[in-house]
Structures are given as structure tokens and as C-alpha cells.
Amino acid sequence: MIYTVTFNPxxxxxxSVEDFKLGLTNRTxxxxMLxxxxxxNVSMVLGNLGIENxxxxxxxxxxxKEIIRRVEKMGVRTDFIPIENGISRINLKLKSIDGTEINGCGPYIDEAALKxxxxxxxALEEGDVLILAGSIPNSMPDDIYKKIMARLQxxxxxxxxxxxxDLLVNVLEYHPFLVKPNNHELGEIFKTELRTREEVIPYARKLKEMGAVNVLVSMAGEGAVLVAEDGTVQEAPAPKGKLINGVGAGDSMVAGFIAGWLEKKDYRHAFCMGVSAGSASAFSEMLATKEEIETVYKQVIGE
Incomplete structure (x- = not known):
């Protein structure tokens, strides 16, 4: 079974707001709402690919409650822990001003809920897959991912x-099967700026040397790079298509990679599935469907 964890859904x-103006009433x-x-996001794309999780x-x-209702309506099984106080967050994303967001902080998660x-x-067993993704609320210890990996070692x-x-770097000693920073996040770790796939490769190798089994780096319009367990390097330019909604593209890449790996145990296929799923979501208003991913996959592998 595949499990995903979202600490702050x-x-x-x-x-979209035409001609947005500060200090005035703007209308959409x-x-x-998603x-x-x-x-x-990983769970929903896996579900779209027909993979139970x-x-x-x-x-x-x-x-x-609305988050759970919508996710389950999409066919994803949930097993969320209810928090008595506060509300799950609402994130405002202003599509017409690229990258502009206002994200909520989420509820306080106490020790009992974390336990x-x-x-x-x-309850996870050998052969299960666990995907730890995203930020954590301020109320949680910043080494929570590390604690989980130590517990499951x-x-x-x-x-x-x-x-x-630190959420990423702290887990490397426990050899995660896959880590997926984007090029900006990878650059932040090593205090440098990474713009091209060629510049990314040596730093992805450094993360592998630090303990990651596979390092997948998403680069938006520049494509992606994989430094794989077997030492091979896969890279691909971004598939051609119109960017409609970049939200969830990186998460879709994770879902596609895991789906591809579980299907064939082949890193080239997994990488191409990851690139295809990430791009297909970026080319769609919603997270990518199986058909959309398959269409982009044909472009990625050159059919």
C-alpha cells in the first residue's frame, strides 16, 4: 500500500482578477476551489492513475471536513486525525499575478494528535511506500520527518x-528512496543559484552522496534531472505545452515517478512518467488525468 502524509492540508x-489594484475592491x-x-496532490494523481493509496x-x-469530502469524492481513501481546535487552512492563490499566494497557517497540532x-x-510493513510531502505547521517539531524515518528504519x-x-537534509542519513527538490530548493541547500540542468547535476549527486537513494530535481520550464540509485543520470527538457496552472506540478511528478517505478522497476520509465505527470498537471486546470499523462509521455519518450 502507498501512504501519503499531509501535515497541513x-x-x-x-x-483570477483582471487588472488587480491594491487598496481597492477587486472582483474575480x-x-x-480544490x-x-x-x-x-500526490494521492490524487496516484488515484487518477488507478493506483490505490x-x-x-x-x-x-x-x-x-470539506477537504476530506472533496478528496474522497475523487476516489482517494483518507485516514485523517481530527483536531478539535482551529480550522484547516485556506490558501488564496492569485492566478493572474504569477506566484502570488496567501497561505493560511493551519491548526495547532498537539502531542496527542502527533502520537x-x-x-x-x-502499522506500515515491508513493501509499503510512504510519501512525506510539504511544509509542517509551526506547532510541530522541525525534525518530524527525521523522527518518522528513524522510527521506520x-x-x-x-x-x-x-x-x-532542513526538513529534507535531516532525513538523508536514513537513505530515503527518493527526494525531490526543485532547482531553487537545491540551490538554497548549497547556497548557490542553479539555472540549467547541467548546473543541477553535480549538486544532485551531492544529495545522493549525503544519503538519498535517488534524487529527482524539477525545474519547471527547464525540465528535470534524475540522479539514480545505479549512478545513471537522466535528464529531459520540459515537454511542449501551454502552462495553465503550475500548482501541484511537482507533486504530480512525485506521483508519476512512483507509479512508473512500481510498474516496471526501471528508472528511465519512472523518470519519464514523473516528467509527464508533472507537465500534464501544469498544462491542465486540475491535476492531471491518466489520459493526459499518457499523451505527454509519448512526447517525452519521442513517439
Missing amino acids: SLDYIV SSEL PGGKGL TALGFEAGFTG KLMEKLD GRGVMIVVDATR
Whole structure:
């Protein structure tokens, strides 16, 4: 079974505003509300690919119930822990001003709730896949990913980590099967700026030397790079298509890679599936469907 963990899920309110002006009343020209959070995005794309999985995490208030309702409507199984106080966050994403977002902080997660999550993770067995993705609430210890990996060490669980800075670096000693920074996040770790695939490769190798089994680096319009377990390097330019919504593209890449790996145990196929899923989501208003991913896949492999 594949499990994802989303510590801070959200309702993403995605709006377009024509000619946005500060200090004045602005009206939307389009709006869309979707369940969000990196782990949930991975779960939803896996579900679109027909791969059964369970989404774990925390939910609070009316927004938490709505997140679960929407995710389950998409066919994803959830096993969220309810938090009595606060509400799950709402993130405002202003589509017409690229990259402009206002993200909520989410509810306070206490020790009792965290203990319940750990008990759920204790049930994971050899051959299971665990995907830890995204930011954590301020109320949680910043080494939580490391604690989870230490707890599961030696159990035969394949662990994927999609996180930034210390959350990512701190887990490398436990040899996660896959880490997926983007080029900016990779550059932040090593205090440098990485613009091209050629510049990314040596730093991806450094993460592998630090303990990661596979390092997949997403680069938006520049494509992607994989430094694989067997030492090979895969790279690809971004597939051709119109960028419609970049939200969730990196999470879709994780889902595509894992789906591809589980299907054929071949890193080239897994990489191409990751690139295809990430790009297909970027080319769509919603997270990519199986058909959309398959269409982009043909372009990536040159059919």
C-alpha cells in the first residue's frame, strides 16, 4: 500500500482578477476551489492513475471536513486525525499575478494528535511506500520527518521525501528512496543559484552522496534531472505545452515517478512518467488525468 502524509492540508481558492489594484475592491473573473497540500496532490494523481493509496494527515473544523469530502469524492481513501481546535487552512492563490499566494497557517497540532499519527505509521510493513510531502505547521517539531524515518528504519518501507531545507537534509542519513527538490530548493541547500540542468547535476549527486537513494530535481520550464540509485543520470527538457496552472506540478511528478517505478522497476520509465505527470498537471486546470499523462509521455519518450 502507498501512504501519503499531509501535515497541513488546505482548501486552495484559486482566483483570477483582471487588472488587480491594491487598496481597492477587486472582483474575480474566474475562481476554483480544490483540496490542496503536497501529500494530497500526490494521492490524487496516484488515484487518477488507478493506483490505490491512503492519505494520512490532520484535519480541523469545517474546512477540514470539506477537504476530506472533496478528496474522497475523487476516489482517494483518507485516514485523517481530527483536531478539535482551529480550522484547516485556506490558501488564496492569485492566478493572474504569477506566484502570488496567501497561505493560511493551519491548526495547532498537539502531542496527542502527533502520537496518533505515529501509531498509524507503526502499522506500515515491508513493501509499503510512504510519501512525506510539504511544509509542517509551526506547532510541530522541525525534525518530524527525521523522527518518522528513524522510527521506520529497518522495516522495509520505501520512503519518499518532498520537502525543503532542513526538513529534507535531516532525513538523508536514513537513505530515503527518493527526494525531490526543485532547482531553487537545491540551490538554497548549497547556497548557490542553479539555472540549467547541467548546473543541477553535480549538486544532485551531492544529495545522493549525503544519503538519498535517488534524487529527482524539477525545474519547471527547464525540465528535470534524475540522479539514480545505479549512478545513471537522466535528464529531459520540459515537454511542449501551454502552462495553465503550475500548482501541484511537482507533486504530480512525485506521483508519476512512483507509479512508473512500481510498474516496471526501471528508472528511465519512472523518470519519464514523473516528467509527464508533472507537465500534464501544469498544462491542465486540475491535476492531471491518466489520459493526459499518457499523451505527454509519448512526447517525452519521442513517439
